[in-house]
Amino acid sequence: MPHILNLSDKIVLGNKNTVEGHRKRLRDKFLQSGLAGFHDYEIVELLLTLGTPRKDCKQIAKETIKEFGGLREVLDASIEELQKINGIGPSNAFGIKLFQAISERYSKETLRSKVSMSSAQAIAEYLQKFIGREKKEHFVMLSLDSRYNLIKISNISLGSVNASVVHPREVFKEAIQASASQIIIAHNHPSGDPEASPEDVALTRRLAETARVIGIELLDHIIVTTDGFQSLKDKDLI
Structure with a gap:
């Protein structure tokens, strides 16, 4: 029925x-x-x-x-x-x-294939997409060849960025494995203030000294926030 x-x-x-x-x-x-x-x-x-x-x-x-x-x-x-x-x-x-x-x-x-690694602003804009909005500090390294082409991005540490956490051995181990001629280091400031701290400057200079010894050039240390950045090279802090 x-x-x-x-x-x-x-x-x-x-x-x-x-x-x-x-x-x-x-x-x-x-x-x-x-x-x-x-x-x-x-x-x-x-x-x-x-x-x-x-x-x-x-x-x-x-x-x-x-x-x-x-x-x-x-x-x-x-x-x-x-x-x-x-x-x-x-x-x-x-x-x-x-x-x-x-x-x-x-x-x-998409951005990685287009970004110019010779421009601090272009690199910062790329990194803002990568780590700018993170709620914890991320320390990363960009390995470049002799023509400023990006080889790889390495995550070095998560948390507070200082000399006790970021060791030159870890940074340059990644750079050597990538056969990098030069590197750019970067981290984010979740606070929203891109101004480099004394600890940031001290770490940068320590890594720059190590870079000179092993023959890899440290081009810059860039600090990014959601919508701002600071280049330590532009501030003559390297």
Whole structure:
């Protein structure tokens, strides 16, 4: 005997069709023109749909943007912070953080192939993408060949940057393994102030002396923040 839909069945089916139709329109819009013309909440909504097969995510996305302030802040939020939003579960939060990580990796690799290693400002702008927004101090080294081409970036230490943490042996071990002719060292200041501390200057001079002894030139020490930088070479501190 055929099943006859009652009123509640029809409402559920109608809502399902509405949600699926809305998702299809969003996805078609993206496939046609990328993210051009998308509101921040629509981008978050698209991400949420990947981990939520059938539920309407539009209102959750709007609440998420309202809570954090914008798309960038949503992507920067931790998994724990994201899951405080009603409707965002572990799969949704994982999807958002995965999207952020992929975006950052792509951005770094793209910039790496274009950045001029002879310009302190260009290097700083690249490093801002790499470590500028980190909440802890990251000390990195850029190994260059004789033509200023970037060979590799090495993570040397995480935490406070001083002579007791950053040892010349670790820095130049990486440089020698990369067959570097010259290096640039850099770290971030989570405080937002790029001004070099006395410890930063002392460490730089210690590394510069070691570099001269082993025949690798230390070109610069660049300190970056989210939107600022200082070149110790430009300040005549090397």
